[in-house]
Amino acid sequence: MRKRGVCGSKDNVLSNVSHRLRIPQAPSTGDSMHDLPALMALLAGALAVTAVSRRTGISAPLALVVVGLAVSSIPGVPDxxxxxxxxxxxxLPPLLYSAALNSSTIGIRANLRPIGLLAFGLVLFSTAVAGVLAWWLVPGMPLGVALVLGAVIAxxxxxxxxxxxxxxxxxRKIMTVLSGESLVNDATALTAYRVAVAAVIGTGYSLLAGVGLFLLxxxxGAVxxxxxxxxxxxxxRLLRDDMLESAVGLIVPFFAYLVAEEVHASGVLAVVVAGLYLGHRAPSGSAATRLQDRAVWNAADxxxxxxVFALIGLQLRSVLESVSTDFGPLVVAGLVLTAGMVLARGAWVFLxxxxxxFLRxxxxxxxxxxxxxxxxxxxxVSLAAASAIPTATLAGEPFPHxxxxxxxTFFVTLATLLLHGTTLPWLIGLLGVRGTEDYTDALAEAEAQHxxxxxxxxxLDELTAEAEPPGDVAERLRRAAQQRSNRAWERLGRSADEVGESPTAAYRRLRGEMLxxxxxxxxxxxxxxRIDDEVLRRVMHQLDLEELWLSRD
Known part of the structure; x- marks a missing residue:
């Protein structure tokens, strides 16, 4: 009988879980609308913390986690x-898709070796290291369960x-490597996770079958x-309607993920490859579609x-309530696992x-x-994968540990976020690692603009030779093209503090006031x-487009 997934009776182990984002309802009524205030509170609170973080220059992900931890300890806060x-x-699909749209396919190709070593090799290495450590640290934990944990936190x-x-x-090279790693490593970890879970619940794969599953x-997913x-x-391109084009783009990540998962391929890789393909070919689309896509996906991100980061912090109460054993040994195990993951990544990167x-x-x-x-x-993703672990094996026994x-999983996730999130800026400053792309980018842009x-x-000369436009239209167009080229060259000069306001900067400032x-x-x-709202929206759209052009980098 053909296996339909690692759990036998389901297409995907992740779809076995019947949990939802559980927000408790008021005990006096069964009206599901009582969930809405708590959900709105989560969304509004997360955005408020993000806004404050951006204003103060604090890392928003780190602030969200810390605030989530504090809020989860307040009595009466929903679980x-x-x-x-x-x-x-x-x-996950829209986040990956948006990141892929904004990634450089050329940059990823140029850094395939480091990205591949991190996204595939390091994930499998971290799975093995974490698995062995957990098997050794947690009394009675089978090696199979320890490897499930390893795949989850890898x-x-x-x-x-x-x-x-x-x-x-x-x-930029570091940013490209880190971004490329994050686009792909979830696919490696979730595939290893499926194999490990299958071994524990009783539908295990042989080594050859596991390799085959990974390759499939x-x-x-890529295909x-x-x-x-x-x-x-x-x-x-056939639609020629910017609204419909953007609407189609909204369903791409979900469609790609579900189609791939339905045939037991990697939904993560399907979303990433689709995003990279469409992002690389975005210049061939319409300007309106590009502007809409950028605004929509930036807001969604x-x-x-x-x-996501607020939810990580808010898990504290439910995670603590789920453990009935002594916290002391588990905290020690969490500390050792965290140290093991940090050391494993460092060893892999350098060795x-x-x-x-260096040797070459x-x-x-x-x-x-x-x-x-x-x-x-x-x-x-680590917390979601841990939550998706089946509660029982195929034999009806509870899933061990x-x-x-x-x-x-929660401990390692929280510890790494706090450890690296608080010290990474200090480390970057200490080592003096700074990108030098600003000048080289400006030089390349100036050449391209020229x-x-x-x-x-x-x-324009070809078109005017065929038919001369009325008035000074041709001359105005030539001046506009020359001014666009001049603006790029101005960026190569000395700063405004040294030479004063450039003509382009003065134009932007004055035109902004006029708008x-x-x-x-x-x-x-x-x-x-004296005018209708429809007229106002039309003229405001024109002014907004010009203001966006003025405020571009």
């Missing part, structure tokens, strides 16, 4: 228990690390993601990341990634490896009922 289906089917979540790195100006997940990206790209480059006399910058080795924060796995302006003027004055008049006309 926000993580639902694995919610995280793995609703939150993949880092680079959201916190990349937010810190972006704020402090880390070199990786290759199948499905590429196919979906290819189809969606062509469908969107802000909301989902805020909720497997740095040492071969490539003179790699050891400081970059230190930063990469210290960016090992765990995230909500399930509560201990949940506690240790060539683009020349191409634009040549095309504000225009906007005030239009609003006053609407308030006086």
């Amino acid at each position: 926000y228990t993580i639902d694995p289906d919610l995280v793995l089917l609703v939150i 993949p880092p979540d680079a959201v916190a690390a990349t937010s810190i790195g972006r704020r402090l100006g880390l070199p 997940a990786a290759v199948g 499905i993601g590429y196919a979906i990206g290819w189809v969606v790209h062509r469908v969107r 802000t909301l989902l990341e805020a909720v 497997v990634m740095y040492l071969p480059e 006399r490539r003179n790699p910058d050891w400081r970059h490896k230190v930063i990469v080795s210290w960016a090992g924060m765990r995230g909500v 399930r509560n201990e796995v949940l506690f240790l 060539n683009a302006a020349r191409a634009a003027q040549e095309r 504000a004055a225009e906007r005030t008049v239009f609003v006053q006309f609407r308030d006086d009922r």
